[in-house]
Amino acid sequence: MAQNVILMDSVVELIGQIQRRFRPGLLRWVRKSPRHWKRLIQLEERVNYYTVNSNEKMLVRVLEEYRNFFDEIIFFYENGKVLPS
DSSP: OHHHHHHHHHHHHHHHHHHHHOOTTHHHHHTTSHHHHHHHHHHHHHHHHHHHTTOHHHHHHHHHHHHHHHHHHHHHHHTTOOOOO
8 A cells, every 4th residue: 555655646747847848839839840749649638547457566667768858859849949850
């Protein structure tokens, strides 16, 4: 039970980190890169899957991947660069 609470705290923290990193116009910009758009959709599908199946451990892992993905694309977005293809 205590581990589930810790995992859920991690989930809430990761979602908050992703939310704070989000920038207006980012999704429209990412959509211009089919590879990155596909990766974003895949990550969102995995988040949904692990949420519905109550697999907190895997949900934390995929949210960490999602956060890292956002860090990567935000770097390019904020520096006015094109996403690598």
